[in-house]
Amino acid sequence: MAGTTEPGPDVVLTTERLVVRHWTMDDQDRAFDIYSRWEVARWIGRTSRAMAEPEEARAFIERCRKRSTDPRYGAWAIERRDTGTIVGTILLVPLPDGDGEIEVGWHLHPDSWGQGIATEAARAVLAKGFADGLTEIRAVLNPDNARSAAVCRRLGMTSAGLTDRWYGQRLAEFRIGPDAPTERAAGLTDTTDATDATGATDAADVTDAADVTLNLWRRPLDEIPAEVWDRTELTVLILADTGIRELPSGIGRLTKLRTIDLGHNQLAALPDELFELTGLRDFLYLHDNALTALPEAIGRLTALRYVNVGENRIAELPSNIGALSSLIELRAQHNRLTALPESIGELGALRELWLRGNQLTALPDSFGRLVELRELELRDNALTGIPAALAGLPLLRRLDLRGNRITELPDWLAEPGALPALEKLDLRWNDVRPSDPRLAALAARGCLTLL
Numbered sequence: 273m274a275g276t277t278e279p280g281p282d283v284v285l286t287t288e289r290l291v292v293r294h295w296t297m298d299d300q301d302r303a304f305d306i307y308s309r310w311e312v313a314r315w316i317g318r319t320s321r322a323m324a325e326p327e328e329a330r331a332f333i334e335r336c337r338k339r340s341t342d343p344r345y346g347a348w349a350i351e352r353r354d355t356g357t358i359v360g361t362i363l364l365v366p367l368p369d370g371d372g373e374i375e376v377g378w379h380l381h382p383d384s385w386g387q388g389i390a391t392e393a394a395r396a397v398l399a400k401g402f403a404d405g406l407t408e409i410r411a412v413l414n415p416d417n418a419r420s421a422a423v424c425r426r427l428g429m430t431s432a433g434l435t436d437r438w439y440g441q442r443l444a445e446f447r448i449g450p451d452a453p454t455e456r457a458a459g460l461t462d463t464t465d466a467t468d469a470t471g472a473t474d475a476a477d478v479t480d481a482a483d484v485t486l487n488l489w490r491r492p493l494d495e496i497p498a499e500v501w502d503r504t505e506l507t508v509l510i511l512a513d514t515g516i517r518e519l520p521s522g523i524g525r526l527t528k529l530r531t532i533d534l535g536h537n538q539l540a541a542l543p544d545e546l547f548e549l550t551g552l553r554d555f556l557y558l559h560d561n562a563l564t565a566l567p568e569a570i571g572r573l574t575a576l577r578y579v580n581v582g583e584n585r586i587a588e589l590p591s592n593i594g595a596l597s598s599l600i601e602l603r604a605q606h607n608r609l610t611a612l613p614e615s616i617g618e619l620g621a622l623r624e625l626w627l628r629g630n631q632l633t634a635l636p637d638s639f640g641r642l643v644e645l646r647e648l649e650l651r652d653n654a655l656t657g658i659p660a661a662l663a664g665l666p667l668l669r670r671l672d673l674r675g676n677r678i679t680e681l682p683d684w685l686a687e688p689g690a691l692p693a694l695e696k697l698d699l700r701w702n703d704v705r706p707s708d709p710r711l712a713a714l715a716a717r718g719c720l721t722l723l
Contacts, residue, residue: 284348287396290389291351292362294340295333299349302358304329306381314624314647315417316379318441319669319695339365344404345374350393359384362393364401367410367438374401375410378423386489386510386533390423398427402450412443416577416600418531418554421446422485422508488514489533501525512536512557521545533557535580540564547572559583559603571595582606582626594618605629605649617641628652628672635659643667651675651698658682662691669695678702686710694719 282294295303304326306312313322323329340346347363360380367373376397378390401409411429413420421444424431429446436442485508486500493514500509501522509529513536523532524545531554532546539561547567553575560583571592579596580603587608594615596602599622606629617638624647632653639661646667652675662668663684668691681704684690690713691697697714698721704711706722714720 284346285396285400286353287392289353290393290396291353292348292393292396293351294346295336295349295361297330297333299333299358300326300329303332306358306360306379307332309382311382312379315414315420318439321695336361339363344401348397350378350380350389359389360393362390362397364397364409367412370438373410374406374408375412376401377411377413378420385419386487386512390420391426394423394427398448406450408447408449410448411446412438413446415442415444417444418577484508484528485510490514496520496522498522504528507531508554509533519543519546524548527551531555534561535559537561542567544569549573550575552576553598554578556580566590568592574598577601577621579603589613589616591615597621600624602626612636612639614638620644623647625649635661637661640664646670646693648672656680658685660684665691667693669693671696672698673702674698675701678704681708681710683710686713688713696721 282296284292284294286292304323307329308323310322314320323332336347340348345365347361347365349358350360350362351358360378363375363377365375367375376394378394380390398409411420411424412435415434424446427448429448432445432447434442435445484505486503486506487510489510490513493516495518496511496516501520504525505528506526507528508531509526510533512533515537517538517540519534519539519542521543523543527549529549529552532552533555535557536559539558540563542558542563544567547569550572552573555578556573556576557580559580563581563584563586565586566581566589568590570590574595575598576596577598577600579599579601582603582605584607586604587610589604589609589612591613592615593613594617596619599619601624602619602622603626605626609627609630609632611632612635614636615638616636617640619642621644622642623644625645626649628649628651630653632650633655639659640663643666645665647670648662648668649672651672655673655676655678657678657680658673660682662671663682671691671694678699679702686709694714694717696719700721700723704722711720
Protein backbone atom coordinates (compact mmCIF):
# COMPACT_ATOMS: atom_id res chain seq x y z
CA MET A 273 0.00 0.00 0.00
CA ALA A 274 1.11 3.56 -0.49
CA GLY A 275 2.23 5.59 2.48
CA THR A 276 1.73 9.34 2.16
CA THR A 277 2.62 10.89 5.47
CA GLU A 278 3.83 14.24 4.10
CA PRO A 279 1.71 16.81 2.21
CA GLY A 280 1.60 16.13 -1.53
CA PRO A 281 -0.66 16.53 -4.53
CA ASP A 282 -2.97 13.76 -3.35
CA VAL A 283 -3.36 15.08 0.20
CA VAL A 284 -6.65 16.81 1.00
CA LEU A 285 -6.03 17.60 4.68
CA THR A 286 -4.21 16.36 7.76
CA THR A 287 -5.07 15.99 11.44
CA GLU A 288 -3.01 15.12 14.49
CA ARG A 289 -3.03 11.40 13.63
CA LEU A 290 -4.36 11.20 10.08
CA VAL A 291 -3.82 12.13 6.47
CA VAL A 292 -6.94 12.39 4.32
CA ARG A 293 -5.90 11.90 0.70
CA HIS A 294 -7.07 10.65 -2.66
CA TRP A 295 -7.14 6.92 -3.26
CA THR A 296 -4.51 5.75 -5.77
CA MET A 297 -4.15 2.53 -7.73
CA ASP A 298 -1.29 1.57 -5.42
CA ASP A 299 -3.92 1.17 -2.69
CA GLN A 300 -5.84 -1.68 -4.34
CA ASP A 301 -4.74 -4.41 -1.93
CA ARG A 302 -5.75 -2.42 1.12
CA ALA A 303 -9.06 -1.37 -0.46
CA PHE A 304 -9.86 -5.01 -1.13
CA ASP A 305 -8.86 -5.95 2.42
CA ILE A 306 -11.30 -3.39 3.80
CA TYR A 307 -14.28 -3.87 1.50
CA SER A 308 -14.10 -7.66 1.20
CA ARG A 309 -14.99 -7.86 4.89
CA TRP A 310 -18.66 -8.40 5.54
CA GLU A 311 -18.47 -6.61 8.87
CA VAL A 312 -17.66 -3.46 6.86
CA ALA A 313 -19.75 -4.07 3.74
CA ARG A 314 -22.89 -4.98 5.69
CA TRP A 315 -23.40 -1.32 6.58
CA ILE A 316 -22.98 0.09 3.08
CA GLY A 317 -25.78 0.52 0.58
CA ARG A 318 -29.29 -0.73 0.11
CA THR A 319 -28.10 -4.18 -0.98
CA SER A 320 -24.97 -4.81 1.05
CA ARG A 321 -22.27 -6.80 -0.71
CA ALA A 322 -18.65 -7.48 0.16
CA MET A 323 -16.04 -7.45 -2.57
CA ALA A 324 -15.38 -10.95 -3.87
CA GLU A 325 -12.50 -10.35 -6.29
CA PRO A 326 -9.43 -8.11 -5.98
CA GLU A 327 -10.24 -6.53 -9.36
CA GLU A 328 -13.27 -4.88 -7.77
CA ALA A 329 -10.93 -2.71 -5.71
CA ARG A 330 -9.63 -1.04 -8.87
CA ALA A 331 -13.16 -0.10 -9.95
CA PHE A 332 -13.85 1.19 -6.42
CA ILE A 333 -10.79 3.46 -6.55
CA GLU A 334 -11.80 4.74 -9.96
CA ARG A 335 -15.24 5.64 -8.59
CA CYS A 336 -13.70 7.39 -5.60
CA ARG A 337 -11.44 9.49 -7.83
CA LYS A 338 -14.37 10.45 -10.05
CA ARG A 339 -16.29 11.55 -6.97
CA SER A 340 -13.30 13.69 -5.97
CA THR A 341 -12.84 15.80 -9.11
CA ASP A 342 -14.64 18.75 -7.50
CA PRO A 343 -12.14 19.94 -4.84
CA ARG A 344 -14.98 20.65 -2.43
CA TYR A 345 -16.11 17.02 -2.29
CA GLY A 346 -14.73 13.52 -2.42
CA ALA A 347 -14.45 9.93 -1.26
CA TRP A 348 -10.96 9.95 0.22
CA ALA A 349 -8.63 7.47 1.87
CA ILE A 350 -7.85 7.86 5.57
CA GLU A 351 -4.20 7.12 6.30
CA ARG A 352 -2.44 6.96 9.66
CA ARG A 353 0.46 9.40 9.85
CA ASP A 354 2.54 7.17 12.13
CA THR A 355 2.39 4.01 9.99
CA GLY A 356 1.28 5.09 6.52
CA THR A 357 -1.49 2.49 6.72
CA ILE A 358 -4.84 3.20 5.11
CA VAL A 359 -7.56 2.59 7.67
CA GLY A 360 -10.65 3.42 5.67
CA THR A 361 -12.62 5.97 3.67
CA ILE A 362 -14.11 9.34 4.59
CA LEU A 363 -16.75 10.88 2.32
CA LEU A 364 -18.08 14.37 1.79
CA VAL A 365 -20.36 14.10 -1.25
CA PRO A 366 -23.68 15.32 -2.61
CA LEU A 367 -26.62 13.08 -1.75
CA PRO A 368 -28.07 11.33 -4.82
CA ASP A 369 -31.21 12.76 -6.40
CA GLY A 370 -31.17 15.61 -3.92
CA ASP A 371 -31.36 19.38 -4.06
CA GLY A 372 -27.72 20.05 -3.25
CA GLU A 373 -27.68 18.39 0.18
CA ILE A 374 -24.20 17.16 1.23
CA GLU A 375 -23.47 14.09 3.35
CA VAL A 376 -20.51 12.98 5.41
CA GLY A 377 -19.79 9.27 5.85
CA TRP A 378 -17.06 6.83 6.85
CA HIS A 379 -16.01 3.19 6.38
CA LEU A 380 -13.21 1.78 8.57
CA HIS A 381 -11.20 -1.43 8.59
CA PRO A 382 -12.08 -3.43 11.74
CA ASP A 383 -8.52 -3.15 13.04
CA SER A 384 -9.13 0.60 13.41
CA TRP A 385 -12.47 0.52 15.21
CA GLY A 386 -12.67 1.91 18.71
CA GLN A 387 -9.81 4.40 18.35
CA GLY A 388 -11.66 7.63 17.60
CA ILE A 389 -10.54 7.64 13.97
CA ALA A 390 -13.98 8.09 12.42
CA THR A 391 -14.67 11.03 14.73
CA GLU A 392 -11.29 12.66 14.05
CA ALA A 393 -11.52 12.29 10.27
CA ALA A 394 -15.16 13.36 10.08
CA ARG A 395 -14.57 16.40 12.28
CA ALA A 396 -11.79 17.56 9.95
CA VAL A 397 -13.85 16.96 6.83
CA LEU A 398 -16.80 18.83 8.32
CA ALA A 399 -14.50 21.77 9.05
CA LYS A 400 -13.31 21.71 5.44
CA GLY A 401 -16.90 21.67 4.18
CA PHE A 402 -17.90 24.65 6.28
CA ALA A 403 -14.72 26.53 5.31
CA ASP A 404 -15.70 25.94 1.68
CA GLY A 405 -19.04 27.64 2.29
CA LEU A 406 -21.43 24.84 3.21
CA THR A 407 -24.12 25.85 5.69
CA GLU A 408 -25.37 22.36 6.58
CA ILE A 409 -24.05 18.80 6.27
CA ARG A 410 -26.01 15.58 6.77
CA ALA A 411 -25.26 11.98 7.64
CA VAL A 412 -27.67 9.21 6.68
CA LEU A 413 -27.42 5.71 8.14
CA ASN A 414 -29.48 2.69 8.88
CA PRO A 415 -31.62 3.30 11.99
CA ASP A 416 -30.03 0.25 13.61
CA ASN A 417 -26.43 1.40 13.14
CA ALA A 418 -25.79 2.33 16.77
CA ARG A 419 -22.08 2.92 16.52
CA SER A 420 -22.24 5.35 13.62
CA ALA A 421 -25.15 7.13 15.30
CA ALA A 422 -22.89 7.57 18.34
CA VAL A 423 -20.20 9.13 16.14
CA CYS A 424 -22.79 11.54 14.73
CA ARG A 425 -23.67 12.64 18.25
CA ARG A 426 -20.01 13.07 19.16
CA LEU A 427 -19.64 15.31 16.14
CA GLY A 428 -22.46 17.47 17.48
CA MET A 429 -24.94 16.38 14.81
CA THR A 430 -28.66 16.55 15.60
CA SER A 431 -31.10 13.78 14.80
CA ALA A 432 -33.66 14.76 12.16
CA GLY A 433 -35.60 11.52 12.48
CA LEU A 434 -36.17 8.98 9.71
CA THR A 435 -36.26 9.64 5.98
CA ASP A 436 -36.70 7.62 2.79
CA ARG A 437 -35.63 10.46 0.53
CA TRP A 438 -32.26 9.03 -0.50
CA TYR A 439 -30.80 5.65 -1.48
CA GLY A 440 -34.19 3.99 -1.82
CA GLN A 441 -34.37 2.93 1.82
CA ARG A 442 -35.52 4.24 5.19
CA LEU A 443 -32.59 5.88 6.95
CA ALA A 444 -31.83 7.86 10.08
CA GLU A 445 -30.84 11.41 9.22
CA PHE A 446 -28.48 13.64 11.20
CA ARG A 447 -27.64 17.29 10.49
CA ILE A 448 -25.02 19.78 11.57
CA GLY A 449 -24.23 23.43 10.96
CA PRO A 450 -20.91 25.26 11.34
CA ASP A 451 -21.51 26.36 14.94
CA ALA A 452 -22.71 23.11 16.53
CA PRO A 453 -21.07 22.03 19.82
CA THR A 454 -19.46 18.60 20.10
CA GLU A 455 -19.42 16.11 22.94
CA ARG A 456 -15.68 16.58 23.28
CA ALA A 457 -16.29 20.23 24.00
CA ALA A 458 -18.81 19.17 26.59
CA GLY A 459 -16.12 17.27 28.48
CA LEU A 460 -16.73 13.59 27.64
CA THR A 461 -13.02 13.08 27.17
CA ASP A 462 -12.93 9.28 27.35
CA THR A 463 -15.76 8.79 24.91
CA THR A 464 -14.30 7.31 21.70
CA ASP A 465 -15.95 5.72 18.72
CA ALA A 466 -16.13 2.00 17.95
CA THR A 467 -17.60 2.52 14.55
CA ASP A 468 -17.41 0.68 11.27
CA ALA A 469 -19.43 2.44 8.57
CA THR A 470 -22.30 4.75 7.84
CA GLY A 471 -25.02 3.96 5.38
CA ALA A 472 -26.66 0.53 5.86
CA THR A 473 -28.23 -2.46 8.05
CA ASP A 474 -28.86 -3.20 11.81
CA ALA A 475 -28.85 -1.64 16.36
CA ALA A 476 -30.28 1.44 18.25
CA ASP A 477 -32.77 4.20 18.83
CA VAL A 478 -31.00 7.13 17.23
CA THR A 479 -32.69 9.57 19.57
CA ASP A 480 -30.82 8.24 22.63
CA ALA A 481 -28.72 10.56 24.74
CA ALA A 482 -24.98 10.53 24.14
CA ASP A 483 -23.04 7.38 24.94
CA VAL A 484 -20.62 7.54 27.86
CA THR A 485 -17.83 5.17 26.92
CA LEU A 486 -14.81 3.77 28.71
CA ASN A 487 -12.47 2.28 26.13
CA LEU A 488 -9.65 0.11 27.51
CA TRP A 489 -9.11 -1.78 24.25
CA ARG A 490 -5.70 -3.48 24.05
CA ARG A 491 -4.53 -2.13 27.36
CA PRO A 492 -2.80 -5.02 29.17
CA LEU A 493 -4.60 -5.61 32.46
CA ASP A 494 -3.78 -8.17 35.12
CA GLU A 495 -7.16 -7.28 36.51
CA ILE A 496 -9.77 -4.64 35.84
CA PRO A 497 -9.13 -1.53 37.98
CA ALA A 498 -11.61 -1.32 40.86
CA GLU A 499 -12.49 2.27 39.99
CA VAL A 500 -14.13 1.04 36.78
CA TRP A 501 -17.02 -0.28 38.84
CA ASP A 502 -17.55 3.22 40.28
CA ARG A 503 -18.27 4.57 36.78
CA THR A 504 -21.98 3.93 37.12
CA GLU A 505 -22.80 6.44 34.37
CA LEU A 506 -21.17 4.24 31.71
CA THR A 507 -23.30 3.07 28.82
CA VAL A 508 -20.48 1.48 26.78
CA LEU A 509 -17.57 -0.52 28.25
CA ILE A 510 -14.84 -1.85 25.97
CA LEU A 511 -12.47 -4.37 27.55
CA ALA A 512 -11.50 -6.17 24.36
CA ASP A 513 -8.01 -7.67 24.03
CA THR A 514 -6.89 -6.72 27.53
CA GLY A 515 -5.85 -10.23 28.58
CA ILE A 516 -8.34 -10.54 31.42
CA ARG A 517 -9.12 -14.03 32.71
CA GLU A 518 -11.99 -13.11 35.01
CA LEU A 519 -14.85 -10.65 34.99
CA PRO A 520 -15.51 -9.51 38.58
CA SER A 521 -18.97 -9.34 40.09
CA GLY A 522 -18.58 -5.55 40.19
CA ILE A 523 -19.88 -5.52 36.62
CA GLY A 524 -23.34 -5.71 38.15
CA ARG A 525 -23.00 -2.13 39.40
CA LEU A 526 -22.94 -0.71 35.88
CA THR A 527 -26.69 -0.77 35.49
CA LYS A 528 -26.76 1.77 32.64
CA LEU A 529 -24.62 -0.34 30.31
CA ARG A 530 -26.08 -0.86 26.86
CA THR A 531 -22.94 -2.33 25.27
CA ILE A 532 -20.03 -4.37 26.60
CA ASP A 533 -17.15 -5.74 24.54
CA LEU A 534 -15.18 -8.55 26.20
CA GLY A 535 -13.78 -10.07 23.01
CA HIS A 536 -10.25 -11.45 22.56
CA ASN A 537 -9.60 -12.30 26.20
CA GLN A 538 -9.19 -15.50 28.23
CA LEU A 539 -12.55 -15.73 29.97
CA ALA A 540 -13.63 -19.27 30.77
CA ALA A 541 -16.74 -18.32 32.76
CA LEU A 542 -19.04 -15.35 33.25
CA PRO A 543 -20.46 -13.98 36.54
CA ASP A 544 -24.19 -14.09 37.21
CA GLU A 545 -24.11 -10.32 37.70
CA LEU A 546 -23.46 -9.80 33.98
CA PHE A 547 -26.85 -11.29 33.17
CA GLU A 548 -28.61 -9.06 35.67
CA LEU A 549 -27.81 -6.04 33.47
CA THR A 550 -31.15 -6.09 31.75
CA GLY A 551 -30.42 -2.66 30.26
CA LEU A 552 -27.94 -4.29 27.86
CA ARG A 553 -29.66 -3.73 24.57
CA ASP A 554 -27.05 -3.05 21.93
CA PHE A 555 -23.95 -5.28 21.89
CA LEU A 556 -22.64 -8.19 23.97
CA TYR A 557 -19.30 -9.28 22.53
CA LEU A 558 -17.75 -12.42 24.00
CA HIS A 559 -15.88 -13.71 20.95
CA ASP A 560 -12.44 -15.30 21.07
CA ASN A 561 -12.39 -16.36 24.70
CA ALA A 562 -12.29 -19.80 26.36
CA LEU A 563 -16.00 -20.26 27.07
CA THR A 564 -17.35 -23.79 26.96
CA ALA A 565 -20.96 -22.84 27.66
CA LEU A 566 -23.36 -19.93 27.93
CA PRO A 567 -25.53 -19.88 31.04
CA GLU A 568 -29.31 -20.04 30.77
CA ALA A 569 -29.29 -16.69 32.56
CA ILE A 570 -28.53 -15.02 29.23
CA GLY A 571 -32.25 -15.36 28.58
CA ARG A 572 -32.81 -12.40 30.90
CA LEU A 573 -31.22 -10.03 28.39
CA THR A 574 -34.33 -9.73 26.29
CA ALA A 575 -33.43 -6.30 24.87
CA LEU A 576 -30.09 -7.34 23.35
CA ARG A 577 -29.75 -6.82 19.62
CA TYR A 578 -26.26 -8.14 18.86
CA VAL A 579 -24.45 -11.11 20.43
CA ASN A 580 -21.08 -12.47 19.32
CA VAL A 581 -19.84 -15.65 20.99
CA GLY A 582 -17.71 -16.82 18.07
CA GLU A 583 -14.31 -18.47 18.44
CA ASN A 584 -14.98 -20.16 21.78
CA ARG A 585 -15.45 -23.83 22.72
CA ILE A 586 -19.20 -23.82 23.18
CA ALA A 587 -20.82 -27.21 22.60
CA GLU A 588 -24.44 -26.07 22.75
CA LEU A 589 -26.43 -22.86 22.91
CA PRO A 590 -28.74 -22.32 25.89
CA SER A 591 -32.10 -24.02 25.50
CA ASN A 592 -33.80 -20.68 26.14
CA ILE A 593 -31.86 -18.73 23.49
CA GLY A 594 -35.23 -17.82 21.99
CA ALA A 595 -35.90 -15.53 24.95
CA LEU A 596 -33.60 -12.96 23.31
CA SER A 597 -36.57 -11.70 21.38
CA SER A 598 -34.92 -8.43 20.25
CA LEU A 599 -31.87 -10.13 18.78
CA ILE A 600 -30.96 -8.92 15.28
CA GLU A 601 -27.61 -10.67 14.87
CA LEU A 602 -26.17 -13.79 16.50
CA ARG A 603 -22.61 -14.90 15.82
CA ALA A 604 -21.58 -18.33 17.08
CA GLN A 605 -19.00 -19.23 14.45
CA HIS A 606 -16.06 -21.54 15.15
CA ASN A 607 -17.42 -23.30 18.20
CA ARG A 608 -18.30 -26.97 18.74
CA LEU A 609 -22.03 -26.92 18.08
CA THR A 610 -23.55 -30.16 16.83
CA ALA A 611 -27.19 -29.03 17.04
CA LEU A 612 -29.27 -25.94 17.67
CA PRO A 613 -32.02 -25.65 20.29
CA GLU A 614 -35.61 -25.67 19.07
CA SER A 615 -36.17 -22.30 20.72
CA ILE A 616 -33.97 -20.61 18.13
CA GLY A 617 -37.12 -20.30 16.04
CA GLU A 618 -38.44 -17.80 18.58
CA LEU A 619 -35.84 -15.20 17.52
CA GLY A 620 -38.42 -13.44 15.39
CA ALA A 621 -36.31 -10.29 14.82
CA LEU A 622 -33.13 -12.15 13.80
CA ARG A 623 -31.62 -10.95 10.53
CA GLU A 624 -28.13 -12.46 10.56
CA LEU A 625 -26.91 -15.79 11.91
CA TRP A 626 -23.26 -16.85 11.71
CA LEU A 627 -22.60 -20.53 12.37
CA ARG A 628 -19.50 -21.17 10.30
CA GLY A 629 -17.00 -23.75 11.48
CA ASN A 630 -19.17 -25.87 13.75
CA GLN A 631 -20.30 -29.50 13.43
CA LEU A 632 -23.97 -29.06 12.56
CA THR A 633 -25.62 -31.90 10.68
CA ALA A 634 -29.16 -30.46 10.58
CA LEU A 635 -31.29 -27.46 11.52
CA PRO A 636 -34.39 -27.66 13.74
CA ASP A 637 -37.82 -27.39 12.13
CA SER A 638 -38.40 -24.16 14.07
CA PHE A 639 -35.78 -22.52 11.87
CA GLY A 640 -38.52 -21.90 9.34
CA ARG A 641 -40.04 -19.31 11.68
CA LEU A 642 -37.06 -16.95 11.27
CA VAL A 643 -38.96 -14.90 8.71
CA GLU A 644 -36.75 -11.80 9.15
CA LEU A 645 -33.52 -13.69 8.44
CA ARG A 646 -31.41 -12.12 5.67
CA GLU A 647 -27.95 -13.64 6.09
CA LEU A 648 -27.14 -17.24 7.04
CA GLU A 649 -23.53 -18.40 7.32
CA LEU A 650 -23.29 -22.21 7.52
CA ARG A 651 -19.91 -22.69 5.91
CA ASP A 652 -17.69 -25.57 7.09
CA ASN A 653 -20.26 -27.66 8.93
CA ALA A 654 -21.39 -31.27 8.34
CA LEU A 655 -24.67 -30.80 6.47
CA THR A 656 -25.45 -33.44 3.86
CA GLY A 657 -28.33 -31.52 2.28
CA ILE A 658 -29.98 -28.10 2.19
CA PRO A 659 -32.30 -28.11 5.22
CA ALA A 660 -36.00 -28.06 4.42
CA ALA A 661 -36.54 -25.46 7.14
CA LEU A 662 -34.95 -22.86 4.85
CA ALA A 663 -37.58 -23.24 2.14
CA GLY A 664 -40.03 -20.75 3.61
CA LEU A 665 -37.66 -17.92 4.52
CA PRO A 666 -39.01 -14.99 2.49
CA LEU A 667 -36.21 -12.46 3.10
CA LEU A 668 -33.10 -14.67 3.01
CA ARG A 669 -30.57 -12.94 0.76
CA ARG A 670 -27.25 -14.71 1.40
CA LEU A 671 -26.85 -18.40 2.16
CA ASP A 672 -23.29 -19.70 2.53
CA LEU A 673 -23.06 -23.51 2.50
CA ARG A 674 -19.45 -23.86 1.40
CA GLY A 675 -17.42 -26.75 2.69
CA ASN A 676 -20.22 -29.02 3.90
CA ARG A 677 -20.98 -32.58 2.75
CA ILE A 678 -23.92 -31.81 0.51
CA THR A 679 -24.56 -34.39 -2.19
CA GLU A 680 -28.34 -34.19 -2.67
CA LEU A 681 -30.46 -31.18 -3.49
CA PRO A 682 -34.12 -30.84 -2.42
CA ASP A 683 -36.89 -30.69 -5.01
CA TRP A 684 -38.30 -27.52 -3.43
CA LEU A 685 -35.24 -25.66 -4.66
CA ALA A 686 -36.66 -25.76 -8.18
CA GLU A 687 -40.15 -24.63 -7.22
CA PRO A 688 -41.34 -21.19 -8.35
CA GLY A 689 -40.92 -18.69 -5.54
CA ALA A 690 -38.29 -20.72 -3.68
CA LEU A 691 -36.14 -18.34 -1.62
CA PRO A 692 -37.57 -15.32 -3.45
CA ALA A 693 -35.15 -12.74 -2.00
CA LEU A 694 -32.01 -14.83 -2.53
CA GLU A 695 -29.06 -12.94 -4.00
CA LYS A 696 -26.30 -15.47 -3.36
CA LEU A 697 -26.25 -19.21 -2.66
CA ASP A 698 -22.68 -20.46 -2.29
CA LEU A 699 -22.34 -24.23 -2.68
CA ARG A 700 -18.62 -24.46 -3.38
CA TRP A 701 -16.64 -27.35 -1.96
CA ASN A 702 -19.60 -29.71 -1.86
CA ASP A 703 -20.29 -32.71 -4.08
CA VAL A 704 -23.00 -31.02 -6.12
CA ARG A 705 -23.34 -31.31 -9.92
CA PRO A 706 -23.53 -27.92 -11.63
CA SER A 707 -25.83 -29.48 -14.22
CA ASP A 708 -28.45 -30.51 -11.66
CA PRO A 709 -31.75 -29.17 -13.06
CA ARG A 710 -32.88 -28.11 -9.62
CA LEU A 711 -30.26 -25.37 -9.76
CA ALA A 712 -31.36 -23.99 -13.11
CA ALA A 713 -33.76 -21.36 -11.79
CA LEU A 714 -31.23 -20.02 -9.27
CA ALA A 715 -28.49 -20.00 -11.91
CA ALA A 716 -30.78 -18.01 -14.21
CA ARG A 717 -31.25 -15.45 -11.46
CA GLY A 718 -27.49 -15.05 -11.17
CA CYS A 719 -27.36 -15.89 -7.47
CA LEU A 720 -25.60 -19.28 -7.58
CA THR A 721 -21.92 -19.88 -6.88
CA LEU A 722 -20.63 -23.39 -7.50
CA LEU A 723 -17.10 -23.04 -8.84
